[in-house]
Amino acid sequence: MEPVTMAKAINLSLRDALTRDENVLIFGEDVGALGGVFRITDGLQKAFGEERVFDTPLAESSIVGIAVGLALRGFKPVPEIQFDGFIYPAFEQIVSHVAKYRNRSGVPLPITIRVPFGGHIGAVEHHSESPEAYFAHTAGLKVVTPSTPADAYALLQAAIDDPDPVIFFEPKARYYLKEEIDTAARVPIGKARVAQEGSGVTVIAYGPTVSIALQAAKTAAAEKISLEVIDLRSLSPLDMDTVMASVRKTHRAVVVHEAPVFCGFGAEVAARISHDAFDLLEAPVARLGGLNAPYPPARYEKLYLPDVDRILQAADAALAYG
Amino acid sequence: MEPVTMAKAINLSLRDALTRDENVLIFGEDVGALGGVFRITDGLQKAFGEERVFDTPLAESSIVGIAVGLALRGFKPVPEIQFDGFIYPAFEQIVSHVAKYRNRSGVPLPITIRVPFGGHIGAVEHHSESPEAYFAHTAGLKVVTPSTPADAYALLQAAIDDPDPVIFFEPKARYYLKEEIDTAARVPIGKARVAQEGSGVTVIAYGPTVSIALQAAKTAAAEKISLEVIDLRSLSPLDMDTVMASVRKTHRAVVVHEAPVFCGFGAEVAARISHDAFDLLEAPVARLGGLNAPYPPARYEKLYLPDVDRILQAADAALAYG
């Protein structure tokens, strides 16, 4: 197969899901004729018709709300939320219903909510948020995010096939990463991936920060510093086995995401490693993330977000510790 | 002064704020004639009139949304959200506007959102949630919660006086705790309190879990185990100085809240202690909280929530570690 972008891989994954299961429905704002503002649903309405791929009125709470009703009626809804910053109106439906409906009814809720997330796209306010920790903290949800085209394809298949609700975060700044993908490969929810083997420091990343972690690993390698990069892929459930296997090797860990550090997902990872690897760690677990301020105007996003340098500094500090 | 309940202390604090500053407004569902479902606003409409204390239509997003507009017009709005589980429809307004409006406009937003929270009240679904981590992770907000009547009075004064938005979580299961209060005492936002001095293990709690931590300390004392109990009072900003001062003494820490542990506020506390006290800790920081499942039916809440026994076990484990 030709190399494809992550955007295309997601498109293919949706297409294959629509083909495979007639209960899959795709809907949201502008997903029809336009094919989505990122063209992720390009051509799908044409191929599958307006009943299976449709535009909705501009109302996120109901986009998620109808997904609950459709799921009860036997569908597998795959709603799209146009941008990270516009998922908040749907928060009530997600937290009070999507996450808890099975628990009160016994009825499975195979809903996959797709959300382009993260920064580095030079956008205006509300278009670069990283709200994953809100959902990871919500029991009843599964939360995943791919960092490569291949994982995007396979993880989305897994999410749609899963009988439980999944929040599928798409690192929009990585939509144009390209690689060959194998549509037969499977990526189960709940399994992290060693994106780069190494021995000195474990760098734990997900979604958009995986590529900068890999870049950091490359730069570090030039200075004979070996970083092992873990791509979590699944935030909830969190694959601590893979994380711990790495920390057992490196005894040092850095976790990196775009969301502000305070109470971010890195807190969970750091708390877990600090706990489970208490006797193994040779340096405190470092957390890198967005600054603890609202996402800034685009001109400042590079300074706001963690970058290769900050990862290298944290890795150096971990190696120099003690 | 007679001992008063926390409910009464909050009522007095609102009354004093209304008296002191004519720009203070109280509104929400049923806060007027009824005085709130917990009677926190009892008598306030009668005393201050329907213009200053008023019922709104049943719409949380707009309860918060009008607070933004009122603040721009020079008021100090103190809206009430009736229960923790009903704050989610207002999430968009809180995250996208309350937290960020000053950042985009320069206009101060002295809004205090009162939210009864937590469990242990034998209620039906959605009435026992602990959503504090969602807000603590949101840059631009301050998040506080008292555990005693005196703190409730003073912390609410500080919140209303603060020129920035504050989410004020009221531990509803503790509304009937009683003590004398000193209305002249001040509790600044951002300062934790040593609720019980001790030397063996630091137990970090806030809101509803402070009293069980104190009970645990009492029980432990009988077995000659000394627990130091920290009542955080302010989650964001977090007073790490007070926490660290304690851990420097005890070398062991347990953090306890009602929200599910995964990605809960305890993750931030544990990650920080593990990091800042890396060379001091003699045991991994333990996190106790609700189980990682939706809040259960009332009959099971005692089993779901952390209790004295679990605190004691965690303290014992910390002391026995290594």
Next chain:
Amino acid sequence: MADVVRVVAADDPLRALFSPAGELTAEARSRLGLDAAALRELYRNMVLIRRADQEALNLQRQGELGLWGQFLGQEAIHVGAMTALRATDWVFPSYREFGMAMVRGIDPAEMLTLFRGLSHGPWDPRRYHFAPLAIPVATQVPHAVGFAMGCRLKHGDEVVLSTFGDGATSEGDWHEAMNFAGVFKTPVVFLCQNNYWAISVPLSKQTAGSIADRALGYGFPGIRIDGNDVLGVYAAVAAAADRARQGDGPYLIEAVTYRMGAHTSSDDPTRYRPESELEAWNAKDPIARYRAWLEQQGIIDEGTVAAIADAAESAAQAMRARLTAMPTPPPGEAIFGRVYSNPPESFLREREEFESSLEGS
């Protein structure tokens, strides 16, 4: 405010059945197509659910339930609406629709386990076509609409009943769902139980407008009817459901009634509600009114009335007995059992640890 408001829709089969004041016309009443047995059944169901409601309140007062929200005064809506539906039609209730659920055949004792703190949703919605109670106000309305969209997509002939209170109409979710229903022309009947109160907030503070008239803004008709007339409610829901089944889309029925009890057992309405309102509404009691009409029509006699009262009494006692005898499900199952279809390993581990910690203690 508005001096004259007239909304006339060509495809509105309900308008003709009701007077401008929302009363079922005598002519429409005579053409309902319900035989004497069916008419008696309406009465019987109203009596049964009222007695069960009272028993639930008793149980709450005796400490057997944590909370109870009476629907006293709203029986005509519960019974009229449910009788107008087919068993395959789905209902998406809020939290006060206990009577509706009883009419649908859900065991009331089982339902009460929710208020006993044993379950968040004691029945299988798929078995009864009756969704779980929705406590966050208005949040169930988009579910109803989504379900109805699904019915259309599957070319099913089910209709969905979406019920909510007057207070619910202020929530954003309510509006969004109404608008979706209009756009997708979904087979859904919206039934507002306007009982004049949302806890302590009277309708006049809930909105300055009219609930029924809002339908127009969404592209479908709405009507305001007497919600204390079981036949009127039956007729309206039946006609709206028929219309929806034929593919003509949604309809909004605002059934005007009154909450005769407290909001819930935790509420104290004397703090905000004038007694005089109760007296006025007592005179319009849906059961007494209907009984008088049945008697006048010679459809029911004192003997039948007494027999129905007896049946209601024993049903209530049986409900109590079943409820109090019900076992407490094991904690592991109650807390973890239904969260996921495909539970993550870490979740199963946590459950196991929890369960073994219980054995330990």
Next chain:
Amino acid sequence: MADVVRVVAADDPLRALFSPAGELTAEARSRLGLDAAALRELYRNMVLIRRADQEALNLQRQGELGLWGQFLGQEAIHVGAMTALRATDWVFPSYREFGMAMVRGIDPAEMLTLFRGLSHGPWDPRRYHFAPLAIPVATQVPHAVGFAMGCRLKHGDEVVLSTFGDGATSEGDWHEAMNFAGVFKTPVVFLCQNNYWAISVPLSKQTAGSIADRALGYGFPGIRIDGNDVLGVYAAVAAAADRARQGDGPYLIEAVTYRMGAHTSSDDPTRYRPESELEAWNAKDPIARYRAWLEQQGIIDEGTVAAIADAAESAAQAMRARLTAMPTPPPGEAIFGRVYSNPPESFLREREEFESSLEGS
């Protein structure tokens, strides 16, 4: 759907000004009370803001702005509405109200720093009585209503203008705020810029109902008017603002117009929009139409038209020059400077660390 809809409200001063089709009547036009200079100023402002809009698009294409959302075709609404208000009246815009802000006197170059990625809100709302742009659709509507509630409580005589698009009317926040406005009878004029599109979603998929008619359900009047007639918009907003100022509460104006450009510079409308629509609307261009009328009335001549075009040209060039010359605020200030009034110590510490890390690099 509805065959006949008539809403007549006694306290509705707008209804008489417009034909049922939403056209300002000749009689009303003749009694607007605007002298020739004022009529010319309306024209001038429309030309100025259109030229600035075009320049912003140019700047975006040249890489000087990250994004631009044209308001081409909506100038009559921007200018008509703003001219009808007092300088002390507040405006709560969404994100396409650049022209309105210009009319209010905000420096367009400063405004563009938002789209240049330098600021989330470049002006002080208190100085211009113009709230920051609101990007999350409809979320600004409750702010407008809250502000207007505050005006009433302070017994001020300001009126609030709340503007939003057709798409915005589908959001829950829109509904809630409209309902609050009705209940609290707030001095707010709701102005829907119905430009037929919400990105790629046409009005027909946005709602099956009527936007203007929704007002009724909230207890105040609404009207649908021609949004490409600057005098009609002026008349409607002036009358609604007067009414609100007198304490008669909110009014909803649905101004029908058309988005002649793309949604934003990131959008490609050829994917979803038939060209033919543009042609039809081009014929109704608000500036050409108004100029023809002014000429016909002898209020404007070719010389004035040319002079105004020149002024618009130089203003646009000056805007560009000011924008591109604007310094980049220091990062510490831009990221941390406005978050809190009373910043926590830990926040200040983080800012300091950030700033010294910059010095280091």
